Amino acid sequence: MTDGAEPRLSDALAACGRAGSAPEFSAAAKVLLAEARLELTERLVAGAPVEALIAHYRTIIDALTVRAWTLTLGEQVPLVLVATGGYGRGELYPHSDVDILVCGSPEAQQARAEAVAGFFSLLWDCGLKLSQAVRSVDDCLAESRAEVATYTALLETRLLAGDAGIHDALKQAIESPEVYGAREYFEAKRDEQRRRHARFHNTADNLEPNLKDGPGGLRDFHTLNWLAKKLYGVPSLAGLVPLGLLGEAEWDALLRDWRIVARLRFGLHLLVKRPEERLLFDHQKRLAELYGLHDSPESLAVEQLMQAFFRAAAILLRINDRLLQRFEEHLAVEPAITPLADGYVLKNGYLLAADNRFAELGMPALLGLFRIWGSQDACKGLHSDTARGLAEALDTILPYGQQPEPARAAFMELVAQPHGVLSLQRMARLGVLARYLPEFGKVTGRMQYDLFHVYTVDQHTLNVLEYLRRFEQGRLDGFALPHEVFPRLRKPSLIWLAGLFHDIAKGRGGDHAELGAYDFLRFAAAHGLPSADAQLVEWLVRQHLLMSLTAQKSDISDPDVVNAFARTVADREHLDYLYVLTCADIAGTSPKLWNAFKDQLLADLYTATRYVLRVGLEHPLNAADIRADTRDMAMAALMDAGLDEAVIAALWDTFPEDAFLRYRPEQLVWQTQGILAAAGDTQVLVRELPGGDSLEVFVRTPNRDGIFSGLMATLDRLDLGVAHARVLLSIDGYALDNFVTLKGGHTPDAKRVAQTLQAALKDPASIRPAKHLLPIRLRHFKIAPRIEFSPSAADGRTLMSLVCADRPGLLAGIAYVLLQRKVRVHDARIATFGERAEDIFVLSDREDRAITDPDALHSLHEALLDYLQGRKP
Template identity: 50%
Template sequence: MNAAAQPPADGSSPPSTPDGDAAWAAAARAALARSDAALAARFDRGEEVDALVAGRAGAVDAAIREAWARCIAADAGLSLFAVGGYGRGELFPQSDIDLLVLGEEVAQQAHRDALARFLALLWDAGLQASQAVRSPAQCTEAAADQTVLTALMEWRGLVADDAARQALRAAIAPDRVWPARAFFRVKVEEQRQRHARFGDTADNLEPNLKDGPGGLRDIQTLRWMAQRLLGSGNLESMLTFGQIGAVEFDTLERERKALSRLRFGLHLVAGRREERLRFDYQKPLATRLGHTDDADSLAVEQMMQGFYRSAGRVLRINDRLLQRFEEQLEGAGETLPLDERFELRRGYVAARDRAWLQQGAAEVFELFGVWAAHPESRGLHSMTAWALAETLPKIPAYDEAAPALRERFMALLRGPQPVKVLERMARLGVLGRWIPAFAQVSGRMQFDLFHVYTVDQHTLAVLRNLAIFAAGSGDERFSNAHTVWPSLRKPELLLLAGLFHDIGKGRGGDHSELGAVDAREFCEAHGLSEADTALVEWLVRKHLLMSVTAQKQDITDPEVIHRFATAVADRQRLDHLYLLTCADIAGTSPKLWNAWKDRLLADLHTATRFALRRGLEHPVAAGERIAENQVTARNLLVADGFTDADIDALFACMPDENFLRSRPDQIAWQAAALYGADSAATVVGARLLRGDAGGYEVFVRTPDRDGLFAAIVITLDRLGLAIQQARALDGPGGSIFDTFQVLPSDPQNPPAPAQIEVALQRALAGDLDRLLPSRRTQPRHLKHFRIAPRIGLEPAANGQRTRMSLICTDRPGLLADVTHVLRQQHVRVHDARIATFGERAEDLFLIADADDRPLDDTRSEALREALRAALDAASPP
């Protein structure tokens, strides 16, 4: 840059010239800005990322050396080193600039002011550098912290002679601090903890490119290991020492460059130091990288699929290499023969002869069978995993394989730990070779908040849930699934349905239909009978049927149950579909499955099983359902000490429809709450559904008046309770009879049932018009998932109500705002079903005017406009 900024010829300290420093800093800042702009342009032209990060490091090197020359005399006894990522010669647009000033304490003190001037000059030039000033002995002391050692290991001399380089090298040598074995153990534990912070998966909606599982830090960890154990910190040295295969090396280098390019672009798009690929940046980054929307996927989905695939490969290779480093440090360990071809080495399943495994798919399938038969193993030996990776090209697609090979695959599904086998095959790339359609959905994301996993990871989560059902011991999240599983004739058919249920995503068209075609072709190729093939095909085609029925229709209505039972047709299909639906919903998002949905599906399963046993030609009539529920509820109340006269009086306080649409235990609980209350009194009950985190059932009986439903909803919303289902019935004597299924928005701090009851009693005792929806800050991510509101208003099936459907962006307080509009429009709510799918709300209401008649066209249009205005006013810009 500025050639005048050289130290005096006599070696004395350069004079302090504040005006000159300011001019130099301004010139340096301008030069760096021009360099960064040129690098950004080169990035947009598609230039190799390694050249770009090296180019920025070079530009920063020049500026730092000039600043050093302006401030520090040549004979000061101080040396300057780049450390950390900057020490590797890699600088991304917003990367940290870490410096080490090396010198004895006497020199440090003598030039303390000059060093402060040097750092200030860098900041004035726009380089937000951090510097540590240490002697070699202080470096050794500081390196007791392994994170400091890691940064110092990647040093690069900026202004340093050979003696200084040797002194730093010796100060952090393994014989002084962190010998190889201790360093390995602490870095492995550091990586484990780092992965745990991200849920041990790279498949996050907003992944961290640097520190997340499969990110750049995992590759750097391998380099640090190589440097400490092998004496060389580059991946090429691992080839020389036989620690990595050529295919593994090429893969790791390819994914490193792919991740680095994403990180470089992220820094450009964010304009600040950012390592997390947030929703704010995903779309602009995908555009900048040249991705475009097509018929099958959005540009952002294409970019994210590339990331997830890269991260998955990095994780696989990282796991293998760490295992090899461990073996080098700890020795080969004990070997235990398993059969003539396999053994356990240090607890890992290993093929005795690598060349045997590389013959083809039959040998690979045999390996997975042996692995499944020995659950005590620690995993797959790294050298066998290496051989397996080199064998992948020899594995044919199933439709090109011999019948004997297909039978081997089906034997794995019928053998021990079939879900583990499929998980391992997916992780190691075998499943994608055998089923090419699975490879297509590997790493495929959907740009929404509902699907929090990639398609392949969601599929594996569904299979893991099925394995939980198969265990037979029960899981508190699933009340009924483990009792249904034993009814399955051939459990492998359900596993195949789970494997194929989403395999058609990303190809355009209905993924259920596409997946059903794939499933049939697979089953026929593998020799399954027509009956078994038809079951798997039907399950894939109809895998959403039970979820939609339970969440969007009234399953207490005998007609709904009869229609669903007719579609299912037999008990075998019902049991398979029930288990698949539970596993599918629970495997979509950790927040999606809850006690209410568990009970909802269990109730639908029970009611449909009864309908099938009774016979579809004998549908249950409403009167018969009411009588059965009353008898069962009466027995429960008698057991609690109520007399028949008491029960008759309590039942007379309830609407007839409540006996049709409630379970007997609900009816008995509501009746007990009404006992002793005056007919004009407000009665509120709240109870836990199941367990502390299972949500609540809330019941309100009170004299009817305008705005009651909205007041209840607003109050529940203020208590932090999200409504899942609401039912508003007209009770005897001008009362309303409302029930709500609610979940706490903060499961860690839920209100007590008594707190809910008191809050509702207070709210309903006063002026209802004073209760207004709370205003909340909308979550940041919702602005990236705006859904244009769709409001449908049509006559209900019975002709006595209007059916209102609302699809819009979900947000806190949405239902409170909607019911507030309904109150302002003098609209009464008789039923509500609240369904949320990520950022998407799909709510259904049965409504009527103030005279309990369907809305006419004028009232419908007024309501539609009022709802649109309220939703627009509350939407983030």
């Protein structure tokens, strides 16, 4: 605390006490609140316990409200001022609502209605945000019966001023079981929590978590407190410890992790100066600085801050689940028990061990628990007593390197079971895996400060394992081939291990794929994996990004690209495993990352590579053969549809040879049918791709400069993001442009898209890109643009590689700069990884020649930099 802070605060409190009028009090109170929040910030930075900070702020607010009460209503009134909700509990944060109730008879309320209104107005004028109510005891009971939230707020009341007898009567009335029965209240709060968790996708591991309402947040802790008070009549959750319903270790963990989350919330309120509960990107770095955290070679300061939160939230959520189950069992009328093998029973659907002393029984007993659990499809989860025994054993679990050989063998046997992936997921969520496999423990709760990875590393890993499990179970909407490929995997347990290890070295510096592969080799040696199995999984971990990067950054219609990829993969087994892992890895990264285009892209690469491997690497793909096969398949389909072969051939004679290399047969069928069915010089075809999240657009129009730029600007205005672009030129002077686009929230239907593009093509060069505000989330990621040119691209053109920060309308802006510089675009591969765009363009000058003049390339480079850095519109 800085010198003079305490005297300043004391002076401000004294000024409030001396105030003789509402305006004088309001002015003094504003000074007091400003001084209090400044002092709280200084104490927070100095490391003061969060309980002390909360108590200090509550004392100040108590003094303010009581002084305002006496100033407006006097000392002796037949009313009572009561703190309710969080304020009643005493847990008040710097910008939380101040929940207060004025309680008294209707006659007393009416007689002093003007004074009560003045009291509320005075507190609002001071700068406090109130949640206020004026009710009689009977009113409070009626509102409580109608709304469980009101009842909950009145469970936590604290007398501030006025008639203590009224407060006693209120407490006695609210605590009566006639208002809410124990079972009814439990079910209401449990269901309320389930709905609340569902809003956050039932995980605490979100990129910008909600500290109050999210899973593992403060509200989960409060819910347990409310239920403890209602069901057991204890003043707080700590009162369950003597009753044996809450272990001392569990209470210590709850209190420790409540402090972590509460401290974050307290600091967040002080930092943003408003009641913000979401830990947004905008605040994470600043909060880490406020706490004095520093970047290290292993992790950024912000990542350290967030890892502490995620680990605390996971434990709060885990204990919350256990206690809710105990409460539910306490309310059960008669237990239903089903005996199982090895000393286990199902009690009310939950797995209960006869002996829950896992700390003494050791790793074999723990692994046996997961083995039995996996064999019981009807099991709802672990019984709370067994879950508590498991939690108490966590600190006794040795890393696998220190485990005896039988324990390691039992672990591998568990993973090899049909339910092996479920067992891994459960061991991870309950903290066992982080102990047994220390490398996994290091990434537990570890966030990556970017917009690409929206989950912590451990949650992403669990997502990947879940997708792999679904692929094993059968067809999954949005995925073309994984369900067909998965049954061909020699050992499913190997894909579980690859999924577990693929990101296990994140955050250690260096290449996480290489480090993870090394980690797996040590694991495989310790667990006695056969050499062939170990080599396969090690290769998958080391190469787990290969297929994704090849598909998204390279032109997979180029036979050389597919041949090179096939040589790296080498055989069908490696291809099958890698394809399934890649699909799960992308889909498990973000709910928005997987789409029909990526599905098709990976399926095309898989199919083409499988063909190369089938005919043999000594017979690589040949462009001429691909063109011939594409022609034959498309022609057969068109003739089956009733089109004349000569008419088709005449149209195709105008197509460049690359059309039969770059397009799939079904695309050529769609394009050909559309062109032949339409009149006029310009045709625009639009169709929705499977999955409903993408549109494919094909344009045939007389070639002139500005087509690509105009189309990009128009697609941007239609809220369509371009994922892929093919720009070809027909022999008779038509542009043949094909785009795969991703729908936005305001994209019109396909018919409207086609009409808008048709209109835009009347004068495409005149269309300027729309101006966009940069979204707040993108403002925190500064990526220096990198632009590189290669004069040796195929077909005598220039390859431009561009890496920069993503933003709305980026592609439209780049296209407009290229138009202004008299540069033509012949192909584009668009890849976006969160906040980072990595795009590749094939360019030429207006005469379709490579851009080789150094001055021209430098000028283009500077023009693009000007746009990307905001120096020009």
